[in-house]
Amino acid sequence: MHPMEHLRYVARAGDLSQDVLVREAASALGALASDPLELVTVCRRILDKYPVAGALWSMAAVVCASAQPYRDAREFAAELRADATADRAADALPEGATVCLLGWPDLAAEGLGRRADIEVRIIDAYGEGAGLARRLAGDGCEVTDVPLAGLAAACSTAEVILVEAAAAGPEAVIAAGGSHAAAAVGYVSGVEVWCLIGQGRALPQPLFEAASSAVADEPWEYDEEIVPIGLFSHVVGPGGIEPAAGWQRADCPLAAELLRPPI
Missing domain, CATH: 1.10.150 (DNA polymerase; domain 1)
Known part of the structure; x- marks a missing residue:
């Protein structure tokens, strides 16, 4: 081809x-x-x-x-x-923890199947939660499929909320719709909120601004939303888990030619 x-x-x-x-x-x-x-x-x-x-x-x-x-x-x-991000997150979860996540995130869901000791609450965003719930249940996990209306109740009583970044900048990430609400509930409830930022997803600020510009300009038109880093307690990446405060990483150089409009 x-x-x-x-x-x-x-x-x-x-x-x-x-x-x-x-x-x-x-x-x-x-x-x-x-x-x-x-x-x-x-x-x-x-x-x-x-x-x-x-x-x-x-x-x-x-x-x-x-x-x-x-x-x-x-x-x-x-x-x-x-990329070891999924394994790092799964390994870092406390024994017997109750964990919340939204929909079917690529990385956040990947390592959970080998942690049969945890309870997973899957908030059914975009109709994907039920499929992941069946898969994890087949792996031996205790799983609860939570309707979107139950987001606040599920997140406020969990030990850890997992949010997966599609892209990340120094001050914010792009994540699935509902992630901002989940992170905010965790923040005010004293629940740890971990942001998974996989290999390649951390961008220099100018590239992140370009990636997030459409979502920022018309947030109701997209399935994703922008979530401030300040709502997270920890960031998990290929190197492991670290506090979100002061987190910095860029997985690529700043290629200015990419910032011009597409031809």
């Missing part, structure tokens, strides 16, 4: 996990490595299609700043596949 057609396929594919999206895009972008101008143009076009995918922004920044874009795109995709 021609690389441009491959990218058009990726852009039409709909709801893909970030690691799959990056892997497919990296494969296609590698074929454009000899044409830097075309590489930047294609990156900007696919980011316009997936504006809140932090890992895609990071990969685009990496390849646009690279002298060897094909090699670096493949290495970046491999780093994403090896």
Whole structure:
């Protein structure tokens, strides 16, 4: 398949996990490595299609700043596949904890199946909670499928609330709708709220502003929302768990060419 057609396929594919999206895009972008101008143009076009995918922004920044874009795109995709964030979060949960999460987040749900000692409350956002509840129950977890109307009651009486960032900046993250409410309930109730920021999802502030601009301008048009870092007690990343206060990380360089409007 021609690389441009491959990218058009990726852009039409709909709801893909970030690691799959990056892997497919990296494969296609590698074929454009000899044409830097075309590489930047294609990156900007696919980011316009997936504006809140932090890992895609990071990969685009990496390849646009690279002298060897094909090699670096493949290495970046491999780093994403090896991301330990889900395992770090699962390992850090207290024994016997009651944990809340929204919908079916890629990373936050990944490691919970091996923690049969915890109780998981899945708030059924976007109609995805029931499917995850069945999967975790099959793994031996104690699971409660909570309707969205029960968000406050479920979160205020949990030990840990897990929120997964689609993209993160120094002061805020983009997360699934309902995450702001869940984090705020945890904050005022004294419940720990952990933000999972997977490999590749932490952006320099200018790139985060570009990724979040559409959500910020028309928040009612998107399934995602912006959540201030100040509502989280901890951040979990590939290196483990740390206090959210003072958290700083960027997984890519600042590629200014990505900040121009798509052509």
